[in-house]
Every structure is written in structure tokens, then in C-alpha cells.
Amino acid sequence: MSTQYHGSCLCGKVKFIVPFANTNLSACHCHTCRKWSAGPLMTLTYSGEIVTQGQEYISHYNSSEWAERAFCKECGSHLYYHLKGTNNYYFATWIFDDIKDLEFTTEVFIDNKPSCYDFANHTHKLTEADILAMANGNSPKS
Template identity: 80%
Template structure:
């Protein structure tokens, strides 16, 4: 059973409505995510359609051959990371107003994490090699 959650960018011109079956979230420590979000990017995974109000205010940046990042072109709030050619979205966890009981379950690109910080939570940790193997269907 999934629950519909609602979130918005800082200025409110973009609103998302997303069904989540669970509220497990992860942090990505890759350099691209850290540059984009000024720290680890914390996201909730969603596979399927997104309901976006204010789509005209969403800008996409092609950050790689396989992914794009979306943000509000008015206030700059980060909205999601999307794997091109799929319905796989990694939505910025903190844009949601009504999510309760988040569970911090995973950290990806853990081998790219700077040594100056660490989370206290016990999480499943995946390296760059682990992620690439999963993307290639080898894991």
C-alpha cells in the first residue's frame, strides 16, 4: 500500500505529489551530487509517474549520459535525479511537507565520501563499483 505525499520547492511554484510504498531514503556521496546539493544528496526512490504542478517552472540539467537533474528555475530548489529512459526518480527528501517516519537506510558512492563527515545511522553502504555492477545487471 502506498501513501501520497506532497512537497514543493522553496518558492512554491513547483509542487509534487508522489506515492511512496515506503519512506526509506538514501544519501549519495558522489562528487556530482555533492556539487549539486552542497552536501550529500538525500533522496526517496520512486518508480512511476510523478504528478507535477507548475511543470513550466521545472528546468532539467543533463548531468550525464544516463541521468538528468531537475530543479525549480525560479528559486533553484533541487527536485529530483532521473535516470533517462526509465521511470526511476530519486526525489529530494526534504521537499516533502508531510512525510513522517523516514528511515535512513543506504549510502551510495560511500568510497567517494569526504572524510570530514560521517552519519551516525547504521546504513547499507554501496561503493561506486557496487552501483556500476547494479546498473549493468551484475549485482
């Protein structure tokens, strides 16, 4: 069962309809995500092919050897984080206009989170070492 959400960038030139399998909200506290989004990056995960309207307005930035970040060339809205060589996308949650029934479940790179804020929600927390272990096919220690 999936929930289809309709999303767009700020100017509306890029549009998505994404059939999310779940509505689990995640936050990434890594340095790169915080620099990119001026705070933790809040995402919804999708695995599969994405259908986009306005593809010509999407620009990709290679933020690491394994990932790229997409944004609208016209308005600069952050769209998604994509793991290269996969169909795994982490969409910027708040680009979707009709989101509902979200559950904040996970925080990653929790050991990189600045001490000036904390979320009140009880979430599964993964460290940088946990994420790197998972990227290498191992189980996280947390």
C-alpha cells in the same frame, strides 16, 4: 501500500504529490551530488509516472549520459534526480512538507564520501563499483 507526500519547491511554483511505496531514505556521496546539493543528496525513491503542478517551472540538466537533475527555474530548489529512459526518480527528500516515519537505509558512493563527516545510522553501504555493477545488470560485491 503507499504513503502520499506533498512537496514543493521553495517558491511554491512547482508542486508534487508522490505516492511513495516506502519511506527509505538514501544518501548519495558521489562528487556530482555533493557539488549539486552542497552535501550528500538525501533522497526518497519513486518509480512511476509523476504528476506535477507547475511543470513550466521545471528545468532539467543532463548531468551524465544516463541521468538528469531537475530544479525550479524560479527559485533554484533541487527537485529530483532521474534515470533517463526509466520512470525511476530520486526526489530530494526535504522538498516534502509532510514527511514522517523515514528510515535511513542506504548510502551510495560511500568510497567517494569526504572523511570530514560520518552518519551515525547503520546503513547499507554501496561503493561506486557496486553502483556501476548494478547499472550493468550485475550484483554488487558489497
